[in-house]
Amino acid sequence: HVQLVESGGGSVQAGGSLRLSCVASGYYEGLHCMAWFRQGLGNKREGVAMIDTSGHRTYYADSVNGRFTVSQDNAKNTVHLQMNSLKPEDSSMYYCAAGGMGSCLFRKPSDFTCWGQGTQVTVS
Numbered sequence: 454h455v456q457l458v459e460s461g462g463g464s465v466q467a468g469g470s471l472r473l474s475c476v477a478s479g480y481y482e483g484l485h486c487m488a489w490f491r492q493g494l495g496n497k498r499e500g501v502a503m504i505d506t507s508g509h510r511t512y513y514a515d516s517v518n519g520r521f522t523v524s525q526d527n528a529k530n531t532v533h534l535q536m537n538s539l540k541p542e543d544s545s546m547y548y549c550a551a552g553g554m555g556s557c558l559f560r561k562p563s564d565f566t567c568w569g570q571g572t573q574v575t576v577s
Contacts, residue, residue: 455479455567457549462572465539469576473534475549475569486557487525487532488565491545491574498548500560502534512557517543539576546571 461473473489488503502523503512511523522535532549550565 455481455484455551457551457567457569459547459549459569459572462547462574464575464577467539467541467576469539470535470537471539471574473536473547473549473572473574475532475534477530477532477551481551481553481567483553484551485554486552486565487523488550488552488557488560489523489532489534490548490550490562490565491543492548493545496545498562500562501547503557503560504532505557510557512560536574539574541576544574544576546573 456478457475459475465471486503486505489501490498491501492498501514501517502521504523504525520538525532548571549569551567552565556564
């Protein structure tokens with residue numbers, strides 16, 4: 454079982470940047486995908502960015518493509534989400550998640566079995 458702890462959220466003005474980090478501890482047999490989701494009040498959980506831990510392939514939601522970058526530091530068991538040109542509509546709780554085979558392909562929250570506690574991002 455792997456534990457995920459996010460950090461880096463906060464408040465920023467529109468056009469600004471934030472960098473989220475997710476530190477993983479423990480062991481996840483068959484881990485294939487690390488992802489960032491976000492969920493605002495009353496909204497469904499949305500997959501924002503994902504990275505295939507095997508091939509380093511990435512996926513971005515259309516709403517963040519070109520502004521957000523997901524990366525991983527295997528030596529530190531950390532996944533980052535660099536968020537640039539932030540917009541008020543990016544305001545949300547951001548969650549780090551870990552999934553097995555196929556999770557980066559299908560990108561459904563139900564395919565991810567480990568979740569962090571979330572970190573709040575507010576853009577004004």
